[in-house]
Amino acid sequence: MQRNYLTLVLSLIGALKLILSMVGIEITEGEVDAVTNLVAALFTVGGIVMTHVKTVKPVEAVTESTRAE
Secondary structure, three states: OOOOHHHHHHHHHHHHHHHHHHHOOOOOHHHHHHHHHHHHHHHHHHHHHOOOOOOOOOHHHHHHHHHHO
């Protein structure tokens, strides 16, 4: 199951802003933009750093493991 964490985090930030405004704590749009940009930048850097290559067992290793069973 794949999840899109970027939209999840941004949605949670939006929900947090609404909850805090109901309590009486006002957050300006500039602060929201700054936090959103920070989170988006972190996800972008994380996506660059993460490896996107799926490791696959060599055919020999798969056949030998099935022989052992």
